[in-house]
Amino acid sequence: MKLKIFQKGFNYSQDGRGNRLIYHLQGCNMHCPWCSNPEGIKTGGALMVDKTWLNEGCCPKGAVAGGELERSRCEACQDMPCVFSMRQKGIRLSCKEYSVETLVRESVNSKPMFFDGGGVTLTGGEITLQFQAVKELLERLHEEGIHTAIESNGTHPGMGELLPLVDEWIMDVKHYDNRKHMQWLGVPNTQVLENMKLAVGNHPDVLLRIPLIPGFNDSEEDAEGFADIMSICAGQQNVRLECLAYHEFGKGKWEQCGLTYTMKPARISQDTIQLFEGIFREIGINVVHT
Numbered sequence: 001m002k003l004k005i006f007q008k009g010f011n012y013s014q015d016g017r018g019n020r021l022i023y024h025l026q027g028c029n030m031h032c033p034w035c036s037n038p039e040g041i042k043t044g045g046a047l048m049v050d051k052t053w054l055n056e057g058c059c060p061k062g063a064v065a066g067g068e069l070e071r072s073r074c075e076a077c078q079d080m081p082c083v084f085s086m087r088q089k090g091i092r093l094s095c096k097e098y099s100v101e102t103l104v105r106e107s108v109n110s111k112p113m114f115f116d117g118g119g120v121t122l123t124g125g126e127i128t129l130q131f132q133a134v135k136e137l138l139e140r141l142h143e144e145g146i147h148t149a150i151e152s153n154g155t156h157p158g159m160g161e162l163l164p165l166v167d168e169w170i171m172d173v174k175h176y177d178n179r180k181h182m183q184w185l186g187v188p189n190t191q192v193l194e195n196m197k198l199a200v201g202n203h204p205d206v207l208l209r210i211p212l213i214p215g216f217n218d219s220e221e222d223a224e225g226f227a228d229i230m231s232i233c234a235g236q237q238n239v240r241l242e243c244l245a246y247h248e249f250g251k252g253k254w255e256q257c258g259l260t261y262t263m264k265p266a267r268i269s270q271d272t273i274q275l276f277e278g279i280f281r282e283i284g285i286n287v288v289h290t
């Protein structure tokens with residue numbers, strides 16, 4: 001089987017324990033307006049433009065004019081010669097395909113780099129959009145004795161199948177209110193909450209993360225709302241909870257993908273983070289910073 005990957009490399013912290021090889025898988029079923037990897041959202045990959053190198057010679061079908069790519073023309077372009085048969089630097093596809101075997105070989109060869117309890121992390125995009133290939137890769141990595149972590153938005157109904165294949169289970173919980181979840185992200189939170197319960201009750205090493213986003217989930221009322229749904233984590237030794245502050249690191253990539261970044265300039269203050277953490281700690285949840 002094959003996996004579409006839009007980024008890979010090593011990272012220490014935030015993506016699981018120790019030094020890890022991180023595979024970012026293409027495709028996501030949410031459309032968070034703050035996403036720092038917008039090139040990873042479109043299932044088939046996003047065409048990314050580098051304006052420094054963009055010129056009419058980048059597209060043999062005439063889709064580049066006046067220094068702009070007319071993306072509507074690309075929708076019907078099957079063979080995409082700009083990406084697959086030309087040498088040019090103005091347009092690229094965000095992802096490439098790799099066989100599971102290639103990734104296993106790369107991971108095995110990387111074993112000396114997995115210090116401090118490291119290993120391989122599958123993240124996104126959303127990993128479960130390529131569910132069968134992800135499952136096969138996790139199985140093969142386990143056979144090779146490699147520590148595995150996943151980062152997921154928690155929306156796949158079959159996530160229970162992954163429980164025995166994953167050593168560190170990292171999952172975002174973006175909102176307790178289904179209506180707001182639907183409105184901002186385009187999908188309900190019901191399956192996310194089910195998968196959170198499943199992981200908390202059955203997995204030995206769970207890291208839940210709340211990305212705190214201005215105007216979306218950062219009020220005191222929101223902190224209380226989260227505390228309600230997170231109360232199942234109280235006193236659970238297998239569960240850690242982390243609050244992550246909104247940032248704009250991916251903003252430039254939205255334009256490269258032909259998308260509009262709609263978030264207004266704003267920040268999450270230390271006071272807000274402390275408010276959330278304080279409420280969670282009060283009810284006995286293990287709050288961490290990774």
Ligand code: SF4
Nearest residue numbers: 059063074077081082
């Ligand atoms: S996808 Fe097709 S139409 Fe679009 S830039 Fe590439 S070659 Fe041109």
Ligand code: SF4
Nearest residue numbers: 028030032035125153
């Ligand atoms: S779930 Fe993650 S990858 Fe998907 S759109 Fe939201 S921030 Fe981006």
